[in-house]
Amino acid sequence: MTLKIPEISWQQCFDRLSDGAVLVTVNRRLARSSAARYAEYRLERGETAWQTPDILPYGAWLVRLFHDLLYSVPLGEPDSRVQPVLMDELQEKLVWESIIAESEAASRMIDVYATARMAQEAWRLCREWKVQVGGGMAWSAPDPAAFSGWAESFEWFCRRSGFLDRARLAEYLSAPAADGHISGVPELILAGFDELAPVQMDLFSAFHAAGTRVCRLAWPVRAGAAVTLVAEDDAAEIRAAAGWARRHVEADPGARIAVVSPRLAADREAVCREFEDALCPNAILSSHPPDRQMFNITAAPGLSAYPVVAAAERILDIAGRQGTEVFEWSRLLRSPFLAGAETEFGARAALDAQIRAHGDLFFPVTGIIRMARSLAGKSATDPDLRILSAVLEKLRTLARGMPARQAPDQWTETFSGLLDAAGWPGQRNLSSREYQTVSAWQQGLEAFARLVPVSDPLSRSEARRTLSRMLSETPFQPEQPDVPVQIMGMLEAAGEEFDALWIMGMHHEIWPPPARPNPFLPVSIQREQGLPHSSPARELAYSRQITNRLLCCADEIICSYGGSDGESTRLASPLIDHLEQARGPENGVGYWRQMQESAEIESLADIAGAGVPPGGDVPGGTGIIKSQALCPFQAYGRYRLGARGLEIPEQGLNARDRGILVHRVLELLWNQICDHQRLSAMSDRELNDGIAEAVECAIRKLAGMRPDTFTDRFTRVETDRLHNLVAEWMAQERARAPFAVKESESRMHVRIGDIGLYAFADRIDALDTGQEVIIDYKTGTPSPGDWFAERIAEPQLPVYSLGLDREPGGVLFARVRKGEAAYLGIAAADGLFPRVKGIMDDGRVAKDCESIQEVMAQWEQKLFILAEEIRTGHAAVSPVSENKACRYCDLAPLCRVWEVSRT
Incomplete structure (x- = not known):
């Protein structure tokens, strides 16, 4: 009965x-x-x-x-029966994972862990809804048959070990x-x-x-009127709900306000952002989240999402790895949860910049220790990173002593020892939220230690993987005093009463939700026994029950949905289409929007910085001239203020590194060959031997600084690439008129107007005519036309040519690029370079100039204007074009070019 x-x-x-x-x-x-x-x-x-x-x-x-x-x-x-041992959720999960991983079906799975979670859920449904597993045609399909075998193994394991799982409790x-x-x-x-x-x-x-x-x-019954409200889209809906909540809190701080959504897990980040902006505007002014908020939201993130736990996991990973990615090192160095974080804050920031600039994507602990020591003493105001070095040394020593395999409880002791050695969770006082999170971490370690009865000894990587997965799957939310606004899912509002309720996401696509029968249970049995999510009819009935309950639990109720997803129009859920429709929502306006919209912004055209003393030198060589031509502010910010973004390391070599290698190989090669006559006399074999020697020498030097990048395989590939590239280029050199290499990597002090700077040339060749030719190697796609723009965008060779005693016989880019090797530029006469016409016959490059002398005069005039701008401190945010000046510039946060362009 x-x-x-x-x-x-x-x-x-x-x-x-x-x-x-x-x-x-x-x-x-x-x-x-x-x-x-x-x-x-x-x-x-x-x-x-x-x-x-x-x-x-x-x-x-x-x-x-x-x-x-x-x-x-x-x-x-x-006692007539022996009491079994109750398993916790993590123990159950590990047993399911082990059973499935060892089954025949595992080889066909993409994600064993996700399968285990779904199988565990199927087992819970079977026990709660009294479904008999196995037997009959319904269980003969592949997925139910596989689950039937796993369930039998799980039951056998529990009986053998004397365990009781939560589903059978x-x-x-x-x-x-x-x-x-x-x-x-x-x-x-x-x-x-x-x-x-x-x-x-x-x-x-x-x-x-x-x-x-x-x-x-009894369910609460309130006589509140419910209405439907349609917002423009999901973002507008969330913003409107946040503004509504704020108005209610301002009107009655003691009121119980609730916002409910069937899609809260998916929208959690957007919901947090909008409600924090509306209810906690002071949070934007602090680097730490406030201990007390005005709202509480469910759909809690995993424990590993919290910074203090992420730092702990990072310490454990770094200690146990051969090499760690630069970005992980960067996060650890900037973390406040490491010993000495506040004392060595500035020095660690400098170390972060240094390891990014080094170029390697991975660093071992020893590499960071070495770089930390090399940085010590470079600044009298910064600490010498002794605390960091000591911490890393301790971690390295402890990591060396870690056993290959041990039980979970022993790994718990090992991990705790590593964190103690690192000084985690730091020297500053923890906030309430951080303290609770650290306590939750300790509870997580205790849960991990309880895996001993269901786990074999684990390797370090297995232990870390299991712990990390456990932390990411453990929802956690710090407790806080009662708050006026509660944000929750549809089921979490069960039995609650509120003064005002806003139900979001009530459109036909997600409410009622579609049926989601468990794939490991026969659908026919699920529908026959009325299991959750088994059929559209059941979802409709259950959703109607929840909706009716929610519509009776508050004095004021708003049901809303976004009217469009950007592609199609949405309709109201059939469960609320009987409600009266209210007028469009009042969009909530957050704190920073209020500041922007209410403030009278004063405009000040400040386009000048400090000038350069007459006759003084400027830093950056021709780079400052190039930046001044592209955007005056870029030149001032980068070379006068020294503002630069952090480097972003890449896997292998970036374009700059490859260019440096090409420059070095050609320098070494020409140091051997010296002139065109010897090049022409060399056989192909002799030339290839010379190239191979130069390539080996250049790579050996760079590999010594970056051993982790230059593995044996990478070195072979890069050697072949360089050899083929340089061999193709040398064919261009052989096709030239006779010349001798006079200087390689030449440096010259040049005065332009009232400023001085250093200019560099990759090579200077002496021709038989007695003239000199200036050459700049380029591995990209240079354009000589940039020399003749209104503002010279490639000033290196023009500046260098102005420092010569007499006019050059040619100024050229050497485009050393696979399949595109060529000389590009201007020459005094035809035949000096392959496919480069004399200046008298080539009007495409040096327009309106009939001699190199005229070109030099034009360059001098344009360079003088740029030099004068630099001398007077002209620093206007005035890029010649976004593509040329702003695309790779890292000063946008400083100059705010995008904000300026929108005003």
Whole structure:
């Protein structure tokens, strides 16, 4: 006979709690709010002290019953049944993963861990809804058949080991509850249960049969009017809800405001951002999140998402790896949760910049220690990184002593030792949120240690992988005092009452949700026995029940949805289409938007910085001239202020590194060959031998600085690439008129107007005519036309040519590029360079110039203008074009060019 559960009111519930009844809630949230509501009830009666009411969420109540049963048999009295060991969730998960990983089906799986989670959920459904696993045609399909085998293995493991899993706990407790072996429960009050699974009903029936009264807390019924509101899109909907919540809090700080959404997990980040902007505007002014917020949101992130835990995981990973990615080192060096973080803050920032500039993507601990020591003493104001070096040395020593394999509880001790050596969680006082997070981390380590009964000894990587996965899958949210605004999912609002409620996402695409039957259970059986998510009809009925309940739990109710997803128009959910439609939402305006929209912004055209003393030198060589031509502010910020963004390392070699290698190989090669006559006399074999020697020497030098990049395989590939590239280029050199290499990597001090700077030329050749030719190697796609733009965008060779005693016989780019090798530029006469015409015959490059002398005069005039701008401190944000000046510039946060362009 089905148990009929009577309903009682909150007032009756409070009276019975005072008499020893147990209130069992559907979730933790309702348990907390019920306890708070009970406290208000006692305070209203003028009481100042009372016995704590017995209020527990369903899962915690089952565990307590299990322990009560364990200690209910007197010592020395034999019991007819041996009490099993209750598994925790992590232990169960690991057993399922092990069973599935060792099965034949594992080889066909993309993600064993995701499969294990789904199989564990299927097992829970089977136990709660009394589904018999296996047998019959329905279980012959591949997925149900595989699950049937896994379930059999799981049951066998539990029986052999004396374990009881959580899915069977209610079933296990039913018999002793009916026999009266679980005493001390005069009355059970159920709260927030939209439905009861068969096994839950059996358990409550067992208590009822043993004499325990079982009743249900009546759903709240409020006479509030509900309306529908359509926003432009999802973002506008969230913003409107946040503004609505703020207005309610301002009108009545003690009101209970709730926002409910069926898609909260997916929208959590956007919801947090908009509600923080609306309700906690001061958070934008602080580098740390405030300890107390005005709202609380469920769909908590995993524990590993919190910075203090992420830092702990990073320390453990770095200690155990041969090499760690630069970006991970960067995060650790800037972390406040490492010993000496505040003392050595500036020096660690400098070290971060140095390892990024080094070029390697991975660094071992020893490499960072070496770089930290090399940085010591370079600045009299910065500490010498002694604390960091000592921490890394300790980690390296401990890592060396780690065993190859050990049990989870031993790994827990090892990991704790590594964190202690690193000074985690840092020297500063932790905030309340951080303190709670550290406590949750400790609990996570304890849970990991409890894996010993179900786990073989683990390697370091296996232990870290298991712990990391556990932390990422453990939802955590720091507790805080009561807040006026609660943001939650549809099921989490069960049994709650509010003064005002906003239900988001109520459009036809997601509410009611589509059916999602578990793939490991036969669909026919799921539908026949009415399992959750098994059919559209069941989802509709269940969603209608939830909707009706929500529409009766507040005095003011708004149901909203975004009218468009950017591609298609949405309709209201059929479960709310009977509601009256309200006018469009008032968009919430956050703090920073208010500041922007209300402030009267003063415009100040400050385009000049400090000038250069007459006759003084400027830093940066021709780079400052190039930047001045592209954008005056870029030149001032980069070369006068020294502002530069952090380097972004790449895998292997970046374009700059490859260019440096080409320059070095050609320099070494021409140091051997010296002139065109010897080049022409060399056989192909001799030339190839010379190229090979130069390539080997150039790579050896760079490989010595970056051994992690230059593995044997990478070195072979890069050697072949360089050899082929240079061999192709030397064919261009052979086709030239006779010449001799006069200088390589030449440096010259040049004065332009009232400023001095250093200019560089990759090579200067002497021709038979007695003239000199200036050459600049380029591995990209240079354009000589940049020399003749209104503002010279490639000034290196023009500046160098102005420093010569006489006009050059040619100024050229040497384009050393696979399949595109060529000389580009201007020459005094035809035939000096392959496919380069004399200046008299080539009007494409040096327009309006009939001689190199005229070219030089034009360059001098344009360079003088740029030099004068530099001397006077002209620093206007005036890029010649976004593509040329701004595309690779890292000063945008300083010059705010994008903000300026929008005004």
